[in-house]
Amino acid sequence: MNFTNHLNSILEQWKENWPKAKQVWNPYVRLREPQWCLSSKIASAEGLTQSFAMIRLSDHRIVIDLEKILQHDLSLFSTEILAHEIGHHIYSPANLHDNAMLLSRIRWGLADIEDRAPFVANLYADLLINDTLQRTKNLSMARVYQKINTNESNSKMWAFFMKTYEHLWRLEKGYLLNNRNLYSPQIDADAAIAASLIRSYSKRWLDGAGRFAALVYPYIMEENEYQDARKSFTLQLDSENAGEGGMVAGLAEIDIDSISEATDPRQESGSGNNNTGNSLEKSNSTGEGPKQRYLNPGKYIDLLKQVNPKANKQELISTYYKEIALPHLVKFPLETYNPSSMTLPEGTEGWDLSDPFEEIDWIETTISSPIIIPGYNVVKRIYGSSEDDSETHKPLDIYIGIDCSGSMVNPSSRFSWPVLAASIIGLSALRAGAKVMGCLSGEPGSFMESNGFISSERDILAVLTSYLGTGYSFGVPRLNTPFSNPSKIGSHIVLVTDDDIFSMLDAVKENKEESNWVIIERALKNAGGVGTLVLHSNQEWHKEEVTRLKEMGWFIYYVTNEEQLLDFASKFSTNHYSNRRKG
Numbered sequence: 038m039n040f041t042n043h044l045n046s047i048l049e050q051w052k053e054n055w056p057k058a059k060q061v062w063n064p065y066v067r068l069r070e071p072q073w074c075l076s077s078k079i080a081s082a083e084g085l086t087q088s089f090a091m092i093r094l095s096d097h098r099i100v101i102d103l104e105k106i107l108q109h110d111l112s113l114f115s116t117e118i119l120a121h122e123i124g125h126h127i128y129s130p131a132n133l134h135d136n137a138m139l140l141s142r143i144r145w146g147l148a149d150i151e152d153r154a155p156f157v158a159n160l161y162a163d164l165l166i167n168d169t170l171q172r173t174k175n176l177s178m179a180r181v182y183q184k185i186n187t188n189e190s191n192s193k194m195w196a197f198f199m200k201t202y203e204h205l206w207r208l209e210k211g212y213l214l215n216n217r218n219l220y221s222p223q224i225d226a227d228a229a230i231a232a233s234l235i236r237s238y239s240k241r242w243l244d245g246a247g248r249f250a251a252l253v254y255p256y257i258m259e260e261n262e263y264q265d266a267r268k269s270f271t272l273q274l275d276s277e278n279a280g281e282g283g284m285v286a287g288l289a290e291i292d293i294d295s296i297s298e299a300t301d302p303r304q305e306s307g308s309g310n311n312n313t314g315n316s317l318e319k320s321n322s323t324g325e326g327p328k329q330r331y332l333n334p335g336k337y338i339d340l341l342k343q344v345n346p347k348a349n350k351q352e353l354i355s356t357y358y359k360e361i362a363l364p365h366l367v368k369f370p371l372e373t374y375n376p377s378s379m380t381l382p383e384g385t386e387g388w389d390l391s392d393p394f395e396e397i398d399w400i401e402t403t404i405s406s407p408i409i410i411p412g413y414n415v416v417k418r419i420y421g422s423s424e425d426d427s428e429t430h431k432p433l434d435i436y437i438g439i440d441c442s443g444s445m446v447n448p449s450s451r452f453s454w455p456v457l458a459a460s461i462i463g464l465s466a467l468r469a470g471a472k473v474m475g476c477l478s479g480e481p482g483s484f485m486e487s488n489g490f491i492s493s494e495r496d497i498l499a500v501l502t503s504y505l506g507t508g509y510s511f512g513v514p515r516l517n518t519p520f521s522n523p524s525k526i527g528s529h530i531v532l533v534t535d536d537d538i539f540s541m542l543d544a545v546k547e548n549k550e551e552s553n554w555v556i557i558e559r560a561l562k563n564a565g566g567v568g569t570l571v572l573h574s575n576q577e578w579h580k581e582e583v584t585r586l587k588e589m590g591w592f593i594y595y596v597t598n599e600e601q602l603l604d605f606a607s608k609f610s611t612n613h614y615s616n617r618r619k620g
Contacts, residue, residue, distance in 0.1 A: 040107075044075050047103055051115040058119035061174050062127055071099035071119070080105070084281065090118060091275045092125045094133050095282035099123070109272065111184055117176045124166035125276050129242050130158070136276075137285040137344045139246050141292060144340060145299035146250025151336075153257055154250070155277040155343050156267065160198065161249045162276060164235050165242050168205050179206055182213050185272055189216045194256040194266035196220060200228035205235060227252060230302050247299030254301075280344040288340060289331050289360040291324050325452035326361050327603060335450045354449045355498035362460040365607050367615040369468055385416040392417060432471040432614055433527045433566045434490045436519055437463055439501065440511040440534035442479035447504045454599035455533045458571075458606035459501045462531060465610035467494055474528075475500040478515050480541070482507025486518065490528070510537035513553040516560035527565035529613060533602070535573040539582045558589045567613070569594055571605060 051073070059066040074080035080102035085091045089105040092098070099122045106112055130136035139158050144151040171178040182202065190196075196219035203213055211217050231252055238245025257263040267274075325333050332340070334357050341353045385401050389412060396417040406414045437459045439445075448456040463473045472490035475497050487500050511534045519528070532538070542553045561568040569592045576595050583593055594605055 044103055044107060047107060047112045048073055048075065050112070051101065051103070051119070054115040055119060058116050058123055061116065061120040061170070061176065062123055066123065066127060068097060068099070068123060068126060071101045071122070074100065074102050075104065077102055077104045084278070087271045088275045089272060090122050092122055092279050093281065094126075094130070094136055094279045097126060099126070105272075109184065111181065114177070114181050114184070117170065117178055117181050120170055120174070120176060121163075121166055121178070122275065124170065125162060125279065128169065129162040129165045130276065130279065133280050133283040133285050133344070134287075135243065136280045137288055137340070138243055138292070140343050141288060141340055142243060142246040142295045142298060143250040144336075144343075145295045146247040147254060150254075150258060150263075151339060152343075153263060156263075156270075156274070157250050157253060157257070158246070159274050159276045160253075160270065161242075161246060163273060164198075164201065164205075164231070165239060167202070168235055169239070171206055179208060179213065186213060186215055190265075190269040191216065191219070192265040192269040193219060193224065193262065194253065195269035197224050197228055197231070197253070197256055198270075200224055201231040201235070204229050204232035227303070234302060244294070244298050247295060248302045251299055251301040252303065278346055281346055283345055284348070284356075285341070285344055286356065286360065289337055289357050291330055291332055326457065327365075331361055331452070334448060334452060338449065350449070351499055351503070352495075354502045355495070358448070358453075358456055358460045358502050359464065359494075359498060361457055362464055365461045365603065365610075367465040367468055367610050380420050383419050383421040386419055388412075388415040388417040431526075432466065432469045433529050434472040434474070434524075435462065435466045435529040435531065435566075435613075436474045436476070436490075436516075436564065437501065438476045438478060438511055438515060438530070438532040438534075440479070440532075440538070441477040441485075441503075441505040442482070442508045442510055442537065443506050444509070444535065444537070445479070445504075445506070447506065448502050449504065454602045456502055458533060458602035459531075460498065461603075461606040462610055463497050463501060464494065465614045467492060467497070469614035471614065473497050474519055476515050476518075477501070477503055477505055478510075478512040479505040479507040480510065480512030480515075484512055484515055486515065489519065510534060510541040513538075513541055513556050516556055520560035520563040523563045524565050529566035530561060530564050530568040531571065531609065532569070533571045536578060538570070538572070539579050542582065554585070557586075557591075561590050567592065569609065571596065571602065573597075573599065 052070070055070055059068065072083055074083060074085065080086075080100060083100045084093070085100045085102050089102045089109065089111065091100050093100070099119070101118075101122075106118075111118065125131075130139050136158075139162070140154050143154045143157050143161070147154055147157065167178045170176040179202065182199070186199075196214055196216070199213040200220070202208070203210065210220075214220070231249065234245050234248055234252070238248075257266055323333075324330050331337075334354060337357050338350060338353050341348050342350075385398055388397050398416055398418040401418070402409060402415050405416070409415060439455050439459055445455065446453050459475065463475060466473050472492050474487050474490045476484065476486040477500060478484040483505050485500055485503055485505065487496055491497065511532060516530070520530075542557065544553060568590060570586060571594045573596050575597070586593060596602055596605065
């Protein structure tokens with residue numbers, strides 16, 4: 038039998054055993070048939086490059102490389118391999134959210150080597166699934182590993198992993214490992230702990246993830262040991278990128294359980310002490326943002342990049358600040374819009390046979406002709422309404438300008454209170470039905486602004502969460518773009534900056550037609566709304582300049598630390614964008 042015919046024969050056999058593999062878990066499992074790849078080239082195009090199988094949680098698919106199955110003499114284990122891949126879909130990690138939570142918890146147990154979390158998560162899920170299939174489903178998972186173990190490995194992680202299976206399935210020593218020189222009392226003891234952990238947390242596997250990560254930490258701590266481990270497990274890494282293409286929300290806030298469970302089981306005492314208090318202390322020391330409840334934005338991006346390697350960084354940082362802003366937004370308006378109105382007759386039009394009979398205006402019809410011909414000269418009265426909209430209130434649009442000079446932090450690497458405040462105000466305005474224009478400015482240097490006043494949440498957050506790091510202050514001339522002429526609708530202005538704004542206001546440029554003081558005064562007048570300058574400054578400084586701004590109509594809101602910006606944003610949003618409609 039030639040190679041192609043052999044592959045086709047294997048394909049038919051595996052297709053035939055697909056229903057049996059689903060039956061192993063549950064007769065009601067509903068998964069599409071795997072994508073059968075007759076060559077590794079085709080499998081590579083699907084994203085399968087190293088292993089002989091992989092899963093995708095974004096579209097609930099399994100991909101099988103039949104060429105690699107044949108190369109490694111695994112064709113007789115179709116039920117075992119397919120049931121294992123199904124287990125990733127219905128047991129661990131099962132879905133995009135739990136996959137993200139698994140990675141999050143494992144990262145807490147891998148201090149300074151968090152980049153290895155997908156690798157550890159894959160192996161942890163494999164242990165859970167394979168133990169279930171071997172022990173309770175009576176499949177020959179041990180024989181699959183015997184087939185895989187044809188090449189001698191020097192990885193201690195591999196030895197630990199195989200020894201864990203030997204403990205789980207009570208196999209004789211060396212049954213799964215051909216290099217017995219790797220055995221040691223420490224590996225044997227750690228494997229026994231791992232086996233106990235897998236059994237203990239089989240139904241609450243997320244709770245055991247941090248402990249497992251802490252347990253394997255010494256085996257992958259050094260770069261060379263990690264690379265050796267990856268080479269040994271190449272064929273088994275079927276869910277490292279399982280979340281590729283998917284997006285998961287709700288991960289910005291620190292999961293307290295992630296911290297409390299990330300303890301080394303080798304060092305756990307049997308006293309049963311509650312670690313919640315220590316976990317809260319640890320979260321407060323590592324958390325950022327309101328009440329120190331949130332991940333560092335850089336770590337958040339790293340986590341979401343592990344969940345979905347193709348995720349866009351800018352979209353991730355926008356999602357991060359949106360999630361933190363959500364509890365502080367104004368509520369969606371619930372009032373019904375009921376303006377008073379009066380119905381007025383406006384004329385007549387032809388009555389058709391399909392129109393209700395009672396709509397006929399008999400007087401107008403008979404005036405026009407004493408002979409009535411339905412559908413020809415019969416008319417009906419039409420009406421209009423005169424609405425009194427004096428009680429309706431349309432929210433003013435808002436211009437949000439943020440000082441993004443070199444003194445401001447990069448919101449993608451460190452938590453930024455100005456960006457959070459701007460996000461709260463902008464998203465609240467959008468909820469209320471207003472439009473928002475955002476502008477980042479660090480001048481002299483560069484600026485970034487939205488395309489006028491817009492209603493796109495995505496586009497506004499993309500501007501507000503970006504970073505420039507140029508110049509020394511917000512460029513006052515930026516206000517000319519929307520407010521060089523009087524606004525037809527009306528707009529509030531909020532500028533978030535610091536003391537350097539006064540240097541910008543006093544700046545003199547050659548051949549400049551007007552000063553920045555003239556620009557900022559005209560902008561407020563043309564905007565027609567409330568102008569607020571949020572100053573990270575001391576009230577005793579720049580008193581003359583502040584008085585001049587107040588005389589123009591600007592409100593000055595002082596903050597002495599950036600955390601106070603949250604209180605300002607919440608109050609401003611409530612005052613201007615809450616309960617906007619009256620019935």
